[in-house]
Amino acid sequence: MLGKNTFHRLLYCVIALLFGLVTMSGCTDVQADGAVTADGARASDCAKLAALPGGTGTRAALVVDNTASGTRAQLPPGFDALLADLQKGKAQLTIIAVDGRGRTPQGVVTFALNPDPTDSDLAQRQRAIAISCISTWMRGDSAQPTAPGSDIVAALNTAARHSTSEILVVSDGVSNAGAFDINTVGFDADPKEFASRIRPHLAAELTGKKITWGNFGETNASLPESARTDLKSLWTSALTWPEGGAQLNFVSEPGKAGGGKPATQPDEARLPVTASVTVGCRTRVTIPASLLFTAGSVELRTGSGKQLQDVANTLVTNPSWMAEVAGHAANYGTTEYQTRISTQRAETVASTIASFGVAQDRIRSIGHGSTQPAVPEFVNNVHDENAAAQNRRVVIEMGPKGCQA
Structure with missing residues (x-):
């Protein structure tokens, strides 16, 4: 005779089967004692999640950078709490990939971080999978650059137009295409002069946006601390200003290395070295x-x-x-x-x-x-x-x- 917990689990699995969400529900291995074996998000889980209706809350954006200069590390630890808050707010998240010179950044996927706001087991499983799928999508084939270089400004502008609340950025910050070419600007450029030149190229929708930047300065070739500081000053001056710029915050602890695919396009950023x-x-x-x-x-x-x-x-x-x-x-x-x-x-x-x-x-x-x-x-x-x-x-x-x- 089935125990109460096992009966409830089987009931959820029947419901999940009806909606085509078996793996998302955690029903891939139901034991007699009611224990569930979960092995994280699968490609099929993520595909089904992307097909669900969007969130009812605010729209947020995640900019991911798979260009060759960066380490393509995982999400930084500080992003866990940010994504959890967005999930509680029933936000819709669009992942936007940084692309190369002359290309328009494309949205990789738009999905509901909290597709089912109830407290059911199925809903909790969907929320866990939603977070897991972010790592899958941000380093997947659709997020890879299609041309040489790294145009971060274009990706930020696209994200600003998709977002009504905040923008998360996972990038080394080394931009060498479009409005911000570090090879032309130089790491030791005057931040105020640089800001005055680049602001006409920034989307008006960036004004007032909350931008949280992770993995900044995490380059494949070691970036000297002074160059990292200069680069941060340039981005800060460009994106924030007293008359109504964005709210920019850098997360200090980077994500764990590994997990990203090898770069498919060259990214010739000239870093200052002795x-x-x-x-x-x-x-x-x-x-x-x-x-x-x-x-x-x-x-x-x-x-x-x-x-x-x-x-x-x-x-x-x-x-x-x-x-x-x-x-x-x-x-x-x-x-x-x-x-x-x-x-x-x-x-x-x-x-x-x-x-x-x-x-x-x-x-x-x-x-x-x-x-x-x-x-x-x-x-x-x-x-x-x-x-x-x-x-x-x-x-x-x-x-x-x-x-x-």
């Missing part, structure tokens, strides 16, 4: 200015001393070596300004290296202004901001006294 090469008898270390200084500043930024500590360690290990620190500026402003900022930055770097135990008379500093560019800044009389970012640098050459590179 380069060290041997030139004859000398070692040349080139450090992008953005890793050492904020825009227009000659004071070292917090946390940048480690790279200079490595240079100092090399000089301490080789007591006969001398060093020259050369500052280089982009071709902005007057010649006097370029010389001044490059000289002062070189002096700051030299002083910092000396503070790590290297005699000051072993270090020479000089500022070259914009007279020795690494790459041409003007092509057909058009100024290239990406080239300018490459030219803002500090070059340290070390070697035995009298050594000529």
Whole structure:
């Protein structure tokens, strides 16, 4: 004779069978003692969920980024509570995938986070599956980019038009297509100037929206902390402003790595990195200015001393070596300004290296202004901001006294 719990379970399963929701109801393995074996969301579960009527509450959007620069990690832990609140509010969620250059982002799926607001076992199972299906959809084939690059602004604009309440974003934030091309803008761009240029490209519907951003700065190639800070400042300035911008919040703890498919399109984001090469008898270390200084500043930024500590360690290990620190500026402003900022930055770097135990008379500093560019800044009389970012640098050459590179 069936127990009461088992009878109720079988009754729910009959109802589920009638509506074609057997796996969603947890009825795939009903035991004699009433225990249920649940193995999470299956593709068939998610397909059936997507076919159910939409939610009756607000509309929210989830922007997911599967472009090559990011780690394609899972949902960050901080999103659990956000999705639970949306579920309680009977929200409808649209998943929108970041696409590449020249492509219009498409909605992957729109579904009810809480398709059945009752407290039945079937309803609870559907709610659990709704959350599980998000991870399936956000990394599935339909969410993969179809062109090279990463146009995050276009995805945010699409999300703003789908959402009446809030937008969740799972992205490294490294955009290199469309209105925000980090390869052109540069990590050390002035945030206010950048914001004034990009705001005309932002959808009016972003105004007042609550945006929660997870997995920010989680790139495949390690993103220096200074570059992560700069990138966050650029996005914050672009999306928030006193007259009515969005409400932007970054979730600090990233999602667990893994679970994403290999990137299908190239995403050539140029991240600022320190380069060290041997030139004859000398070692040349080139450090992008953005890793050492904020825009227009000659004071070292917090946390940048480690790279200079490595240079100092090399000089301490080789007591006969001398060093020259050369500052280089982009071709902005007057010649006097370029010389001044490059000289002062070189002096700051030299002083910092000396503070790590290297005699000051072993270090020479000089500022070259914009007279020795690494790459041409003007092509057909058009100024290239990406080239300018490459030219803002500090070059340290070390070697035995009298050594000529």
